[in-house]
Amino acid sequence: MRLGILGSGSGSNMQAILDAIGDGSLDARIALVLSDNPDAFILERAKKHGIETGIIDCGGFKTKFPDEVQAETALRLKQAGVELVCLAGFLRLVKRPLLDAFPNRILNIHPSLLPAYPGLESWKQALDAGEKEAGCTVHFVDEGMDTGPVILQESVPILSDDSAEVLHARIQVLEHRLYPAAIKKVGRAVL
Numbered sequence: 356m357r358l359g360i361l362g363s364g365s366g367s368n369m370q371a372i373l374d375a376i377g378d379g380s381l382d383a384r385i386a387l388v389l390s391d392n393p394d395a396f397i398l399e400r401a402k403k404h405g406i407e408t409g410i411i412d413c414g415g416f417k418t419k420f421p422d423e424v425q426a427e428t429a430l431r432l433k434q435a436g437v438e439l440v441c442l443a444g445f446l447r448l449v450k451r452p453l454l455d456a457f458p459n460r461i462l463n464i465h466p467s468l469l470p471a472y473p474g475l476e477s478w479k480q481a482l483d484a485g486e487k488e489a490g491c492t493v494h495f496v497d498e499g500m501d502t503g504p505v506i507l508q509e510s511v512p513i514l515s516d517d518s519a520e521v522l523h524a525r526i527q528v529l530e531h532r533l534y535p536a537a538i539k540k541v542g543r544a545v546l
């Protein structure tokens with residue numbers, strides 16, 4: 356299964372996918388890694404593994420992902436033979452041009468028990484709300500923000516002395532296990 360990864364930041368989830376491929380628990384290959392942030396560490400990680408990388412140039416728009424750029428992104432992914440697209444810390448909203456090119460083939464990972472706490476820094480939102488549990492969700496991407504059918508979801512406890520950083524770290528351990536498992540599940544079901 357050929358994967359394409361879109362990320363804007365550190366790429367620890369991409370690393371977890373690479374590790375799962377490396378230890379034989381996930382039968383896949385990362386064909387292309389694209390980022391809207393030329394300085395993102397995810398690009399360094401990919402290059403270190405000899406993976407093709409590229410920049411998504413949104414022409415100065417801070418958060419917008421223009422339709423024509425989405426169409427071009429879809430084309431690059433197709434040209435690389437990508438079958439499944441994994442958003443891994445990608446900070447722009449994917450819309451029709453990309454969704455139509457990969458129907459039910461775009462996944463996202465989000466650090467909350469969706470539908471609770473979509474958006475940014477969701478572990479902080481859960482902590483501030485006094486929740487007893489947080490977690491992470493891997494879901495299919497649709498036109499909403501962190502909406503779309505859930506593929507896998509798991510919870511972690513929120514402890515009374517948790518700081519936002521400690522809670523985030525606990526969720527990330529879970530993310531790194533859940534994302535490769537979700538990719539495997541989707542691969543078995545649809546590819």
Ligand code: GRF
Nearest residue numbers: 365366367368444464465466
């Ligand atoms: C993760 O917490 C993920 O859930 C969210 O963005 C973060 C990306 O982290 N969507 P990384 O770049 O994979 O380290």
